[in-house]
Amino acid sequence: MPTPPSTAIPGSDPGALLIVSFGGPEGPDDVMPFLHNVTRGRGISDERLATVAEHYYLFGGISPINQCNRDLIAALVGELSGRGVEIPVYWGNRNWTPMLADTLAQMRDDGITRAIGFATSAFGSYSGCRQYAEDIHRARAAVGPGAPIVDKLPPFWEHEGFLSAMAGNLATARGAEPSAPVVFTAHSIPHSMAATAPYESQLHRACLEVAARTGTDQWSLAYQSRSGPARVPWLEPDIGDELDRLAQNGAGAVIVAPIGFVSDHMEVIYDLDTEARRRADSLGLRFTRVPTVGTHPAFVAMIADLVLSPPPPPCPPNCCLRESLSVREFTPE
Known part of the structure; x- marks a missing residue:
């Protein structure tokens, strides 16, 4: 329309x-x-x-x-x-x-x-x-x-209040796991949708800014919650695949920061707190999930x-x- x-x-x-x-x-x-x-x-x-x-x-x-x-x-x-x-x-x-x-x-x-x-x-x-x-x-x-x-x-996404809230929450998590790599996550979307929007570039810039504010050198961006037919390409890597990569590279812990979401709703408490945590446990990764900006x-x-x-x-x-x-x-x- x-x-x-x-x-x-x-x-x-x-x-x-x-x-x-x-x-x-x-x-x-x-x-x-x-x-x-x-x-x-x-x-x-x-x-x-x-x-x-x-x-x-x-x-x-x-x-x-x-x-x-x-x-x-x-x-x-x-x-x-x-x-x-x-x-x-x-x-x-x-x-x-x-x-x-x-x-x-x-x-x-x-x-x-x-x-x-x-x-x-x-x-x-x-x-x-x-x-x-x-x-x-x-x-x-x-x-x-x-x-x-x-x-x-x-x-x-680029406003100070959003970035500082996310950075504050991440800084708290890093206080408990200062050497753990950080994986920022956002909802995956089809490539054809991403091609019409600034989604990927905005996410990368926001992650870079939050990482810089928290002194985070080891970080990556992964995607979650994809659905639809397998034949349709979506943004990657998936959070599960990223956890696999970190474990293979010798990481003992991971901090997951859902920067693409503003509240702890179903795709956070299920896709991250349930599925991703289960994957991390199976890989021997200590798993910390950063709160969303919420209130x-x-x-x-x-x-x-x-x-x-x-x-x-x-x-x-x-x-x-x-x-x-x-x-x-x-x-x-």
């Missing part, structure tokens, strides 16, 4: 802040309907979805992402209030309640005509940035007349700064274009 580039809210007094996120199930009965929402129109069988569902059932059918967003909103309300700014903070998801269209309808009913939108995704790609703009565009169309205008902020004070302050300052220029209209559905068979949270 063609989406016009978002425009900037003039001045520094937005009518509201809208947190836009992926969404996740909050009980066993939610899991399959949630996965159907995620994969709608992609022709993925229930049998295949049932395999993914088992990841959620290991945690009671509950994804942490919604509670992570509630915690972030509470921290933001406190940060803004501490600055003397009393604006409502709303929250709408792509795939589960509260759904974005429902939130926009509530905003309209509350008299909100314009808001800044903050998507919980730091790096530029179709699914991490442009698709959220399309979600907003589609939700506004569903709400119809009176739907508030939402000006989505661009990705924030780190520097990260929360960064969001408040973005809301209250003149926003940066919006993404160009041709950035992070969508490719064919055949290479979009993944379900990132």
